[in-house]
Amino acid sequence: MSVLSKEIDGILAREISLATPYERKNAAGLLRMVFLIPFGHAFSLMCNGPMGLHDLINRTPDIPAVAERALQYDCLVRDGNRLTTPDGEPYRTIESPRPVNEADIVGVSLINSGDLHSLLRLLDLAGIPRRSAERVPGRDPLVVGGNQGLADPEPLADYLDVVAIGEAERSLAELIRIVHAHRRTGGGPLLQELSRVPGLYVPSMYECDLLPGGGVQAVRPRSAAIPSAVHAQYLKVGDLHDAHFVYPITDGTAAGVHPVVGCLHSCHFCNLGVPPFRQAPLELLSSYIDRLEHHRVPKIIISAPTFTQYRHRQQLLDHIRAYADRAAAQGRKVTTIIGSIRADEINADYLDAVTELGDFGHLFTELHLAQPRGVITIAPEWAAPDLVALYGKTQKKERVDRALDLCRTSGKVNTVMLYFIIGAPGERAADRLAVADYARDVHQRLGAPDANVIVKLHQFMPKPGTPTQRLRMTDPDLVWQYGEQIEDRLRALVGEREYANHYRVEQFPTSRMHLEVICSRGDRRIGHLLEDLYDAGTDLSAVTKDQLVQAMAGHGLEYKRHLRHMDDAVLPWHILNHVNPAAEQELAKALAKREAAS
Numbered sequence: 005m006s007v008l009s010k011e012i013d014g015i016l017a018r019e020i021s022l023a024t025p026y027e028r029k030n031a032a033g034l035l036r037m038v039f040l041i042p043f044g045h046a047f048s049l050m051c052n053g054p055m056g057l058h059d060l061i062n063r064t065p066d067i068p069a070v071a072e073r074a075l076q077y078d079c080l081v082r083d084g085n086r087l088t089t090p091d092g093e094p095y096r097t098i099e100s101p102r103p104v105n106e107a108d109i110v111g112v113s114l115i116n117s118g119d120l121h122s123l124l125r126l127l128d129l130a131g132i133p134r135r136s137a138e139r140v141p142g143r144d145p146l147v148v149g150g151n152q153g154l155a156d157p158e159p160l161a162d163y164l165d166v167v168a169i170g171e172a173e174r175s176l177a178e179l180i181r182i183v184h185a186h187r188r189t190g191g192g193p194l195l196q197e198l199s200r201v202p203g204l205y206v207p208s209m210y211e212c213d214l215l216p217g218g219g220v221q222a223v224r225p226r227s228a229a230i231p232s233a234v235h236a237q238y239l240k241v242g243d244l245h246d247a248h249f250v251y252p253i254t255d256g257t258a259a260g261v262h263p264v265v266g267c268l269h270s271c272h273f274c275n276l277g278v279p280p281f282r283q284a285p286l287e288l289l290s291s292y293i294d295r296l297e298h299h300r301v302p303k304i305i306i307s308a309p310t311f312t313q314y315r316h317r318q319q320l321l322d323h324i325r326a327y328a329d330r331a332a333a334q335g336r337k338v339t340t341i342i343g344s345i346r347a348d349e350i351n352a353d354y355l356d357a358v359t360e361l362g363d364f365g366h367l368f369t370e371l372h373l374a375q376p377r378g379v380i381t382i383a384p385e386w387a388a389p390d391l392v393a394l395y396g397k398t399q400k401k402e403r404v405d406r407a408l409d410l411c412r413t414s415g416k417v418n419t420v421m422l423y424f425i426i427g428a429p430g431e432r433a434a435d436r437l438a439v440a441d442y443a444r445d446v447h448q449r450l451g452a453p454d455a456n457v458i459v460k461l462h463q464f465m466p467k468p469g470t471p472t473q474r475l476r477m478t479d480p481d482l483v484w485q486y487g488e489q490i491e492d493r494l495r496a497l498v499g500e501r502e503y504a505n506h507y508r509v510e511q512f513p514t515s516r517m518h519l520e521v522i523c524s525r526g527d528r529r530i531g532h533l534l535e536d537l538y539d540a541g542t543d544l545s546a547v548t549k550d551q552l553v554q555a556m557a558g559h560g561l562e563y564k565r566h567l568r569h570m571d572d573a574v575l576p577w578h579i580l581n582h583v584n585p586a587a588e589q590e591l592a593k594a595l596a597k598r599e600a601a602s
């Protein structure tokens with residue numbers, strides 16, 4: 005048996021279905037859709053986009069396809085940027101030994117705009133031609149992309165045949181029906197038909213006039229039959245599939261729920277506030293927790309940054325606690341991990357319920373701190389209250405303080421993670437340094453001798469589709485220096501020993517940020533540039549600004565142009581852009597005024 009088959013057998017032996025049972029489809033006459041998930045097995049199970057759609061396709065009789073998953077298996081061999089299978093055997097899915105490149109449709113979920121090049125790696129691994137124009141209908145799969153990394157899909161416009169915008173439960177099902185009908189009966193041009201499905205963007209149906217240095221002058225549909233705008237799809241709770249709210253499969257070690265989708269607030273810099281706010285039915289989540297108990301799953305992830313807004317949070321936490329208590333009585337430990345929360349949405353009941361869970365922590369955090377007990381994550385975003393307000397966040401400092409007081413009184417929270425944004429327009433040097441003071445004050449407010457404060461610094465990265473989308477960015481190398489200044493100040497404020505024992509300042513590596521700068525607002529040329537770098541063997545996880553500047557020059561692109569305030573009449577993601585220009589202008593003006601007042 006091959007190494008790959010052995011690994012897949014291991015995966016199948018570990019997997020437990022947590023979804024309600026369904027009858028397996030007979031694949032004869034149906035399409036084969038493969039989700040390429042660029043993660044190892046444990047992490048792939050947390051990817052609710054592809055995992056939910058995989059479950060939906062397989063359990064819905066009138067979607068004429070079966071779905072499979074192909075992962076970044078542990079046994080794959082890395083050679084520079086490329087991944088290959090051991091012994092040259094075909095790259096296959098968990099569900100079938102058939103090669104991935106024999107699929108009819110391939111779906112790729114791209115979470116982060118700094119990781120778009122992973123599409124190239126996955127297509128190469130599968131033996132699928134990278135560019136849409138090189139793929140032959142009937143021989144090669146249709147390649148469909150989705151998720152937040154494609155908020156500006158233009159860098160991959162020549163590589164993805166279709167991009168699903170927003171929630172894909174309906175649009176992908178419709179795509180499958182159309183492709184299936186085409187296979188059976190032929191018909192008009194497939195891509196043209198797909199471009200008329202609400203929520204599907206077909207880049208090749210649009211023509212762009214590119215500007216020197218970067219950006220576009222105009223974007224036009226190639227014919228009158230193509231829509232001039234594409235709107236993200238957001239569905240009603242009843243139309244969202246159950247697996248949108250719960251992980252459908254576990255490997256026995258962890259499982260999770262998404263109690264809410266969207267946010268009640270709409271901070272200008274955040275795209276979580278763009279979709280309407282929706283809540284999972286309590287019954288769905290409670291019965292899911294019961295299944296986790298039945299299978300003795302020891303770790304529960306509540307992966308919604310807006311969990312405090314969930315109407316039934318108390319009941320859900322009580323339900324989890326009852327499971328944790330029963331497990332504890334049998335000598336087993338159940339841990340709950342909760343995403344970041346709005347400090348002004350914490351109240352005493354919430355904190356009691358959370359702390360009574362026993363072990364709780366923060367998503368994906370490796371603490372490496374002495375005696376971490378309870379961990380909560382709060383996102384003040386900026387230390388200056390007026391900057392917080394200018395960016396549309398309604399969370400007030402007093403409310404954060406009150407939340408910290410509650411943490412102190414409870415005695416069960418000793419570690420607070422603070423999320424701050426740096427390098428944003430409107431920000432002044434003093435605002436950045438004040439982050440250090442803020443962290444020190446939080447530590448003092450927590451009071452306990454073993455209290456810890458972790459400061460996570462995020463570079464301001466304007467998100468397409470939000471009122472900040474046109475704002476200027478700061479060079480990530482400079483932002484890194486800002487981060488170091490904050491750390492230095494914090495060390496000076498609290499002393500080296502205290503810092504070493506109770507504080508940490510973290511920021512993202514600059515190479516990823518440089519890639520995000522150009523990919524989050526780039527045009528179609530950026531994909532070609534990524535392909536060149538990838539082919540030249542440049543390690544894109546460690547790419548430097550100099551390497552990017554040089555490669556961009558070869559495509560007539562300027563790095564700096566991607567940092568600037570985008571005052572262009574047309575943005576690269578024009579077809580998807582529905583932000584109110586008056587709101588954008590008003591925000592930019594207010595920020596410029598604040599900055600000038602320094």
Ligand code: SF4
Binds near residue numbers: 267271277310
């Ligand atoms: S920053 Fe937080 S509160 Fe604001 S919209 Fe995003 S998730 Fe909601």
